[in-house]
Amino acid sequence: MTDPRSPSGPRSRGFEAVLIIVYALFALSATARSLVQMGRDFSFAPVAYVLSLLAALTYIAVAVALVRRGRRSPLAVVLCLIELVGVLAVGTLSVLEPALLADDTVWSGYGQGYGYVPLLLPIVALVYIVLGRRARRAEPAEPAAAR
């Protein structure tokens, strides 16, 4: 049962839809958290709050890139890589130099406060995008049945 009015075109987005909803959710909550923290008392933990804002902007960018360009866009890959680097860097920073981050950020402790989803999310997204590329490179006679 296909819906010809589907905005994503004749083919459904598949698992990408799940990624989009999760990124949109993180974009919303990270942005809200970041704005509230900065609005309350930016001087309390300026480094942490700027990092929170960067995380929020990254989530927004990935969500928009996936919605508008889909998994095939190189932009989505680059943004997910930036996100992964960010989680690993901020997570490591929070472990090695906790004094620098006076308050928690989304990426503190590798996303510990969010069930480590911020760490798993870019990995899942990148695996999904890479697998999609491999499937498309396979011969047309053999669709992505191998994986």
Next chain:
Amino acid sequence: MLALSILVAVVCLATTLLGVYYAVRDLNADLVLLGACALVAVVWTTLGIALGIRDLGGGHPGDRITLYGYLLTGLAMTVGGGWVGLWERSRWGSLVIAVVALVAVVLLMRLHQIWPGGFA
């Protein structure tokens, strides 16, 4: 209030299980699952209104901005998830509804931490 909280949890968990079942069975989100998602939105809104009334009635939530932020996020996410579930005509649309219902449970638990007095 506690009963309402339990109701929200039950509706959300049931919707999660239903969505996962649909995803496993490769079913698109039909009216039953979409209805369940709508029900999550309705009970969530009811909880939000109840907490708001208690707040107006003299309760002292420690952090109003966070409290209402979580409530609004939960609502936006549920409606957005239902929207994606409607348009994504595949098992993944069903999984999206399962995901937002599950996250709603997590948000509910956080609400209890943000304002425990509101549920007492």
